[in-house]
Amino acid sequence: MPRPTVTSRITIYALLIAGAVLFAFPLVWMISTSLKSPEQAAAVPPALVPTAHYAEIAGERVEVTLDRELSDRPGHWQVTTKNDTATRLELPRDQIETRVTPRWGNYPEALGRMGGGRVGFGTFLGNTLIVCVLGVIGAVFSNAVIAYGFARLRWRGRDAFFAVTLATMMVPMPVLMVPLYGVFRELGWIGTLLPLWVPAWFGSAFNIFLMRQFFRTIPEEMSEAARIDGAGEWTIFWRLILPLSTPVLAVAALFHFLFAWNDFLGPLLYLTRQETFTLAIALQNYQTQAGGVEWPLLMAASAVVVAPVIVLFFLAQKTFIQGVATTGSKG
Numbered sequence: 001m002p003r004p005t006v007t008s009r010i011t012i013y014a015l016l017i018a019g020a021v022l023f024a025f026p027l028v029w030m031i032s033t034s035l036k037s038p039e040q041a042a043a044v045p046p047a048l049v050p051t052a053h054y055a056e057i058a059g060e061r062v063e064v065t066l067d068r069e070l071s072d073r074p075g076h077w078q079v080t081t082k083n084d085t086a087t088r089l090e091l092p093r094d095q096i097e098t099r100v101t102p103r104w105g106n107y108p109e110a111l112g113r114m115g116g117g118r119v120g121f122g123t124f125l126g127n128t129l130i131v132c133v134l135g136v137i138g139a140v141f142s143n144a145v146i147a148y149g150f151a152r153l154r155w156r157g158r159d160a161f162f163a164v165t166l167a168t169m170m171v172p173m174p175v176l177m178v179p180l181y182g183v184f185r186e187l188g189w190i191g192t193l194l195p196l197w198v199p200a201w202f203g204s205a206f207n208i209f210l211m212r213q214f215f216r217t218i219p220e221e222m223s224e225a226a227r228i229d230g231a232g233e234w235t236i237f238w239r240l241i242l243p244l245s246t247p248v249l250a251v252a253a254l255f256h257f258l259f260a261w262n263d264f265l266g267p268l269l270y271l272t273r274q275e276t277f278t279l280a281i282a283l284q285n286y287q288t289q290a291g292g293v294e295w296p297l298l299m300a301a302s303a304v305v306v307a308p309v310i311v312l313f314f315l316a317q318k319t320f321i322q323g324v325a326t327t328g329s330k331g
Contacts, residue, residue, distance in 0.1 A: 027306070034110075034300035035102035039065050041295040052101035055079065055091055064089075064096065103296065110300035114286045119274050124282040131196045131278060132260040138201030139256040140249050146203045147211030148237050152223060162212070169205040173265070181269060191272040196263070200256060207252045214248040215241060250319040254312070261309055279305045 004012075028048075033041050035050040055064050064079040070090060077096065081087045111121040149155075150162050184195045218241060226236045242249070267281040277285065283301060 027310075030299050030306075031303055034106055034296055034303050035104070036296050037065075037103060038294055038296055041299075049100055050102050051098050053079070054097045054099065055081075055089075055095055057081065057089065064091075066096070106296050106300040107304065110286075110297040111304060113297065114282055114301055115274065119277070123275060124277055124279045127193060127276055128261060128278040128280075131193055131263075132257050135197040135200040135260045136253045136256050138197065139204065139207060140253050142201050142203045143207040143211055143252055144242065144245070144249065145237070147208045147215055148241060150208065151212045151215035152220075152236075152241070153233070165205050165208055167205075177269065184270060190270055191276065193271075193276060195270040196260070196266050196278075200260075207255070210252060211245070211248055214245055218244055247319055250316060254316055257312065258309060 032048050032050060037050075037052065040047065040050065040052075053064050053066055054061055056062075063082045065082060067078045067080055067088070070076045070078060073090070075093050076090055077093055079089050079091055079096065081089070114121050114124065146165075150158060150165075180195070181190075184190055187194075189195050189198075222240060223236050226240055231239070262280060263278070264280045264284070267278045268284075271277055271281060274282075274285070283298075283305060286298065286301060
């Protein structure tokens with residue numbers, strides 16, 4: 001295979017960098033907007049760097065907003081002071097100083113107002129963690145058990161049942177919404193967190209397929225040796241297969257955590273009280289609680305919600321890539 005030329009390498013790196021910038025720009029814009037004032041967030045043309053304007057008024061340095069440039073006096077602006085008096089003045093542009101001023105106070109203000117003052121950010125975070133942690137435990141355990149049965153045990157109809165399991169991936173969620181809601185209503189679970197994490201304990205076709213393929217790459221001779229030593233199937237699964245399958249278990253856990261953390265439709269359907277809201281539904285409720293959107297505060301709250309997912313991915317990146325890359329296609 002011929003080695004890539006310098007030109008082809010430069011082209012590949014340029015395309016990768018351009019793609020990375022394109023995908024990272026929304027995140028950068030969200031963080032930038034979260035550090036702006038409401039006036040700058042709504043300014044046209046938009047600016048990426050958060051700035052503020054200051055002027056020396058009566059011997060005091062005061063922050064001002066630029067309302068409009070005076071047409072009859074070129075180089076002069078009508079400004080409004082951002083203090084208790086909120087005075088309107090006309091000042092020459094050279095007396096107005098512009099400085100980079102990130103407004104870090106937007107973050108505590110946004111979190112404090114997320115629940116409308118009745119429910120705090122900690123409640124929403126706690127509800128989300130409950131759904132994520134219990135769901136991850138259930139998803140990893142149930143999918144691993146089912147996948148082991150499909151991968152390492154021989155029983156009549158195994159391949160047919162596996163095909164039916166994969167076929168469930170083609171059933172869209174809107175088809176299941178009404179019957180699932182009816183089931184959860186009969187169980188008395190509507191308005192609680194149970195519908196959001198209990199289904200994870202019953203397996204999912206994608207994770208079953210992922211784990212089955214990984215389990216089939218583990219040499220069968222290891223299981224046979226354990227059986228000769230007197231180990232049962234549960235012992236083989238628990239003490240041999242699972243320790244060797246850490247990468248794929250981490251992938252399944254990460255996939256479900258991301259799904260549960262970002263899930264909006266489920267909480268919207270099943271949660272009825274603000275005390276049980278997750279972060280995803282709390283953000284939407286925050287957006288509409290005052291009839292208008294304060295974009296800096298909304299972006300600050302969104303940045304806080306997104307941050308744990310980004311940190312988790314970077315911490316688990318090596319294991320995640322290893323789990324996906326080593327998932328074989330044997331059989």
